[in-house]
Amino acid sequence: xxxxxxxxxxxxxxxxxxxxxxxxxxxxxxxxxxxxxxxxxxxxxxxxxxxxxxxxxxxxxxxxxxxxxxxxxxxxxxxxxxxxxxxxxxxxxxxxxxxxxxxxxxxxxxxx
Amino acid sequence: xxxxxxxxxxxxxxxxxxxxxxxxxxxxxxxxxxxxxxxxxxxxxxxxxxxxxxxxxxxxxxxxxxxxxxxxxxxxxxxxxxxxxxxxxxxxxxxxxxxxxxxxxxxxxxxxxxxxxxxxxxxxxxxxxxxxxxxxxxxxxxxxxxxxxxxxxxxxxxxxxxxxxxxxxxxxxxxxxxxxxxxxxxxxxxxxxxxxxxxxxxxxxxxxxxxxxxxxxxxxxxxxxxxxxxxxxxxxxxxxxxxxxxxxxxxxxxxxxxxxxxxxxxxxxxxxxxxxxxxxxxxxxxxxxxxxxxxxxxxxxxxxxxxxxxxxxxxxxxxxxxxxxxxxxxxxxxxxxxxxxxxxxxxxxxxxxxxxxxxxxxxxxxxxxxxxxxxxxxxxxxxxxxxxxxxxxxxxxxxxxxxxxxxxxxxxxxxxxxxxxxxxxxxxxxxxxxxxxxxxxxxxxxxxxxxxxxxxxxxxxxxxxxxxxxxxxxxxxxxxxxxxxxxxxxxxxxxxxxxxxxxxxxxxxxxxxxx
Numbered sequence: 001x002x003x004x005x006x007x008x009x010x011x012x013x014x015x016x017x018x019x020x021x022x023x024x025x026x027x028x029x030x031x032x033x034x035x036x037x038x039x040x041x042x043x044x045x046x047x048x049x050x051x052x053x054x055x056x057x058x059x060x061x062x063x064x065x066x067x068x069x070x071x072x073x074x075x076x077x078x079x080x081x082x083x084x085x086x087x088x089x090x091x092x093x094x095x096x097x098x099x100x101x102x103x104x105x106x107x108x109x110x111x112x
Numbered sequence: 113x114x115x116x117x118x119x120x121x122x123x124x125x126x127x128x129x130x131x132x133x134x135x136x137x138x139x140x141x142x143x144x145x146x147x148x149x150x151x152x153x154x155x156x157x158x159x160x161x162x163x164x165x166x167x168x169x170x171x172x173x174x175x176x177x178x179x180x181x182x183x184x185x186x187x188x189x190x191x192x193x194x195x196x197x198x199x200x201x202x203x204x205x206x207x208x209x210x211x212x213x214x215x216x217x218x219x220x221x222x223x224x225x226x227x228x229x230x231x232x233x234x235x236x237x238x239x240x241x242x243x244x245x246x247x248x249x250x251x252x253x254x255x256x257x258x259x260x261x262x263x264x265x266x267x268x269x270x271x272x273x274x275x276x277x278x279x280x281x282x283x284x285x286x287x288x289x290x291x292x293x294x295x296x297x298x299x300x301x302x303x304x305x306x307x308x309x310x311x312x313x314x315x316x317x318x319x320x321x322x323x324x325x326x327x328x329x330x331x332x333x334x335x336x337x338x339x340x341x342x343x344x345x346x347x348x349x350x351x352x353x354x355x356x357x358x359x360x361x362x363x364x365x366x367x368x369x370x371x372x373x374x375x376x377x378x379x380x381x382x383x384x385x386x387x388x389x390x391x392x393x394x395x396x397x398x399x400x401x402x403x404x405x406x407x408x409x410x411x412x413x414x415x416x417x418x419x420x421x422x423x424x425x426x427x428x429x430x431x432x433x434x435x436x437x438x439x440x441x442x443x444x445x446x447x448x449x450x451x452x453x454x455x456x457x458x459x460x461x462x463x464x465x466x467x468x469x470x471x472x473x474x475x476x477x478x479x480x481x482x483x484x485x486x487x488x489x490x491x492x493x494x495x496x497x498x499x500x501x502x503x504x505x506x507x508x509x510x511x512x513x514x515x516x517x518x519x520x521x522x523x524x525x526x527x528x529x530x531x532x533x534x535x536x537x538x539x540x541x542x543x544x545x546x547x548x549x550x551x552x553x554x555x556x557x558x559x560x561x562x563x564x565x566x567x568x569x570x571x572x573x574x575x576x577x578x579x580x581x582x583x584x585x586x587x588x589x590x591x592x593x594x595x596x597x598x599x600x601x602x603x604x605x606x607x608x609x610x611x612x613x614x615x616x617x618x619x620x621x622x623x624x625x626x627x
Binding site: 045051 | 417418419421477480481482483485487488524527528531532540
C-alpha cells in the first residue's frame with residue numbers, strides 16, 4: 001500500500017482525476033500549494049517593474065493505492081499531466097503502514 | 113438680447129397645458145378636483161403680475177400644476193408666458209420677497225427644482241467616488257493592510273464633511289476677501305429662507321444647502337487622494353491629524369483662490385471642476401507625504417525596484433468604474449445647473465476623455481512595458497478623467513479625446529518614472545492626480561473654445577496649486593512626524609497595519625500564504 005503525492009499544474013487536475021477514475025481508483029484529495037523546482041519561478045512585470053515569482057501555484061494530489069495498481073496509477077497521472085514543458089511537476093511515492101476506514105473499521109487494501 | 117433661460121420651459125409648459133386642455137375637451141370631463149386652482153392676470157398693466165394659487169401641502173406639485181393650468185383659458189396663458197419671457201424676467205429671478213411668492217411662480221419654480229435636484233444628485237454621485245477610492249486603494253495594496261485603508265477612507269469622508277460645515281465652506285467661499293486667505297466659521301444663513309432657498313441665492317439654480325453639500329463632497333476628495341499614496345506604512349493617528357488639517361484648512365484656502373473669487377479668479381485662471389484645485393492639490397500633497405514617509409519596506413532593495421502587487425484587481429476595477437460614475441456628478445454638477453446643453457456636453461467630454469485615457473494607457477503599456485497591465489489601464493481611465501476636469505465644459509468632443517489620450521500616455525511614463533526614482537506611490541496617485549491634474553489645467557489653455565483662457569495663466573494657476581499643496585503638506589507632515597509620528601514601526605509594517613493598528617484582519621476566514 002502506497003500514497004502517491006503528485007505536484008502538478010493546476011490545469012492538469014481534471015484530466016488526472018478522470019485518468020485515475022478510469023482505472024478504478026476511488027479516492028483522491030487535492031491541495032492548492034505553491035512552490036518551485038528546477039524551473040526556479042519566473043519573471044513578471046507589474047506597473048513597469050520586473051519581479052520574480054518564486055513560488056508558482058501548483059496542485060498537490062494525494063491518493064492511496066494498493067501495491068498492485070501502484071504503477072498503473074503513476075502511469076495514468078503522468079500521461080494525463082504531461083505537457084513536455086518545464087513545470088509539469090513531480091510524483092512521489094511513499095509507503096503507507098496502515099489504512100483504516102473510519103465508518104466500518106476495515107483495514108488494509110479493503111479500506112482504500 | 114441674451115438667451116432667455118426660461119424660453120425652453122415656458123414653451124414646453126405651454127404645449128403641455130394646451131394638450132391637456134384639448135384632451136379634457138374631448139372627454140367632456142372636468143379636471144380632477146384638487147384644491148382651489150385659479151389664475152389671475154393683469155394684462156392691462158405694463159408690469160404683468162401672475163398669481164397662481166394652489167394647495168402645495170402634498171407631493172406631485174408639477175402634476176397638480178398642469179391639472180390647474182388646464183383650466184385656464186388659452187388667452188390668459190399666452191399673456192402669462194409673455195409676461196415671463198418679457199422684461200419681467202430679471203425681476204422674477206431675483207426680486208423674490210417670500211417663499212409663497214417663489215413657490216407660486218409657475219415657470220421659475222419648476223426650473224429651480226430641476227436645477228437644484230441635479231446639484232443634489234451630483235452631490236450623491238460625488239459621494240459614491242469615496243467608495244470608488246476606497247475599493248481602488250484596497251485593490252492596489254496588499255490584503256494585510258485592507259482594514260487600515262478602509263478605515264482611513266471612512267474617516268476622511270466623515271471628518272471632511274463635518275469640518276467643511278464648521279469652517280471649510282465659508283473659508284472657501286468667503287465673499288469679499290483679500291484674495292488669499294480668510295478663515296471663517298460655521299455654515300448657516302440666519303433663517304433667511306428667501307435669500308438662501310430661492311433663486312435669490314447664488315446663480316439662482318440651487319439652495320444654500322445644496323451648495324454646501326455638493327462642495328462638502330468635493331472637499332474630502334483631496335485628502336482621499338493622499339490616502340492612497342501613503343498606504344501600507346502611514347501611522348493611523350498621524351494620518352488622521354494630517355488629513356483633518358488638510359481638509360479643514362489647506363484645501364478650502366487653496367480653493368478660495370479660484371472658486372471663492374480670490375486672486376487666481378481675478379487673473380482669469382480657469383478650472384471648471386478642479387483638475388488643479390482638487391486633483392493637482394491632492395496629488396502634490398501626496399508627493400510631499402511620500403517624501404516625508406519614505407518607501408514601503410522591501411520596495412527598493414540594493415537599488416532595485418521590487419514591485420509590491422495589489423491584492424485584488426476586481427476591487428480596483430470596481431473602484432475605477434465607481435469613480436467614473438461619480439465623475440458625472442463631479443463634472444456634470446459643476447455646471448451648477450441642469451442646463452441641458454452644458455450638462456450633456458460635460459457628460460460627453462468626461463466620458464470621451466476617460467475612454468481615450470484608457471486606450472492610450474493600454475497601448476502605451478503594451479508597447480512600452482510589453483504587457484497589457486490592467487492596473488495601468490485603470491490609471492489611464494482616471495488620468496483621462498482628471499485631465500478633462502478643468503475644461504469639461506469648454507472643449508469640443510475632439511479636444512476631450514486629445515486631452516484623454518495625452519493624459520493616458522503621460523500617466524504610464526509618470527508612474528514608471530516616479531517608481532524608479534524611489535518615490536513609492538502604491539496606487540499612482542501622484543501621477544494620476546498630480547501630473548495629469550496639471551496637464552488638464554494647462555490643456556484648457558490649449559483646447560478651450562473660450563478665447564479668454566490662456567496657457568500662461570493656466571500654468572501660473574496650476575503651479576500655484578502644486579507648489580502650495582506640496583510646501584504646506586511637507587511642513588504639516590514633517591510636524592506630524594516630529595510630534596506624534598507619521599510612520600509605523602518596521603515590525604508593524606511587516607505584520608500589516610490591519611493587525612498592528614486595528615487588531616482586525618480584513619478576510620478573517622480566507623486562507624492565504626504570504627509570499
